[in-house]
Amino acid sequence: MFLAVTALGTVSCNSNDDENGITVEGITITDDVDCCSAEEALQVYKFLQTVKIVPELSTVMDEKYNVFAYSRTGTLHTGYNDLYFVATKRSSGNYVKNFDITNVTPLMYMVKMDMSHSTPVAPSVDTFDESRLAVKHGWVSFLMNTSENGTWTVSYDVSVLGSKGGIAQQDIAVEALPDGQAWLKSFKAGDQTYFLSLVNPTDWQTGTNTIQAYVSKKSDPITTAYPLATEVFTVEIDPRMPDMGNHTSPDNVALTLQADGSYRGTINLTMTGLWRIHLTVKDAQGNVVAGGDDMEGGYSSLYWDVTI
Numbered sequence: 001m002f003l004a005v006t007a008l009g010t011v012s013c014n015s016n017d018d019e020n021g022i023t024v025e026g027i028t029i030t031d032d033v034d035c036c037s038a039e040e041a042l043q044v045y046k047f048l049q050t051v052k053i054v055p056e057l058s059t060v061m062d063e064k065y066n067v068f069a070y071s072r073t074g075t076l077h078t079g080y081n082d083l084y085f086v087a088t089k090r091s092s093g094n095y096v097k098n099f100d101i102t103n104v105t106p107l108m109y110m111v112k113m114d115m116s117h118s119t120p121v122a123p124s125v126d127t128f129d130e131s132r133l134a135v136k137h138g139w140v141s142f143l144m145n146t147s148e149n150g151t152w153t154v155s156y157d158v159s160v161l162g163s164k165g166g167i168a169q170q171d172i173a174v175e176a177l178p179d180g181q182a183w184l185k186s187f188k189a190g191d192q193t194y195f196l197s198l199v200n201p202t203d204w205q206t207g208t209n210t211i212q213a214y215v216s217k218k219s220d221p222i223t224t225a226y227p228l229a230t231e232v233f234t235v236e237i238d239p240r241m242p243d244m245g246n247h248t249s250p251d252n253v254a255l256t257l258q259a260d261g262s263y264r265g266t267i268n269l270t271m272t273g274l275w276r277i278h279l280t281v282k283d284a285q286g287n288v289v290a291g292g293d294d295m296e297g298g299y300s301s302l303y304w305d306v307t308i
Helices: 038-048
Strands: 013-018 021-024 027-030 059-061 065-071 079-089 099-110 115-117 126-129 132-142 150-160 163-172 184-189 192-198 207-217 233-240 253-257 263-269 274-283 288-291 303-307
Touching (some): 038 132, 059 150, 065 150, 079 099, 079 150, 079 192, 099 132, 184 274, 184 288, 207 233, 207 253, 233 263
Antiparallel strands (some): 013 021, 059 065, 065 079, 079 132, 099 115, 099 150, 126 132, 150 163, 184 192, 192 207, 207 263, 253 263, 274 288, 274 303
16 A cells, blocks of 8 residues: 555654643654653664654555555665564554564566565664664665666555554655666576675775675575575675776675674775775685686676766
8 A cells, every 4th residue: 555654654742742642743742662762762763763664555544544665765765775674553653563564575576477476674663773673674675776677566565453464565656776786696506596785885885895795596486585595605806996907905805604694704905995895705615606707806796886
């Protein structure tokens, strides 16, 4: 269901705090066993000022609850996208702490081929952090943008305090990344296809940065969301500047699997501009399974492009 966004989803806070709670756009958020305290609500509000609503992925449940979806820009693009969800009581505007978002399923319909496929998705939508209990976080990494060749829909289920609902195959636009940005690449190992989703490289600055990515596996059937790979890999990186003589940088550390399911390492970017991050993927035994075709010359068939 498409939601007409109201002030309940885009509140702006004033300083009218009192013993009954916190006043937001004329609505007093009071103590409610199902909802945030005034202080928790303030933390949620502050966070929501850093993101923007995705109206197409927001909905109303039983005329009792609003469920709002957010991304960094209010839009979606190819490659990795953070998604955040917040539920509110329509009667009071209070943020509900306990709600569940499940079965997030993006689906692209390929017009000329008359077939559909999904894309890499976070294994679950979880509480964002302990100071913002009413914010849930997940991610989707779109394989390609919306075009005349294919269109995207997104579905998900939601449960809020006994009410169940969600959205079913809601049309959504997925934009192409600008030139000089390519954050999602695939590789094959044996008869399986895997996807490398680079996380938010626009946050990087010159110097040393943490590099984070996810390795997902094409599902069967391909219309189900692509899960994280259960196989363990190491992703070696060799960043080069193709516009600056293809020079590299020192002190880079390969990405390895972390407890949260992501892969993390260290990348050193010595100046601004286009960086092509050449990749060599090795399995748990150290065998090269993808990329690394000519790493001595600074080239690989597998790479991310990032411009800082």
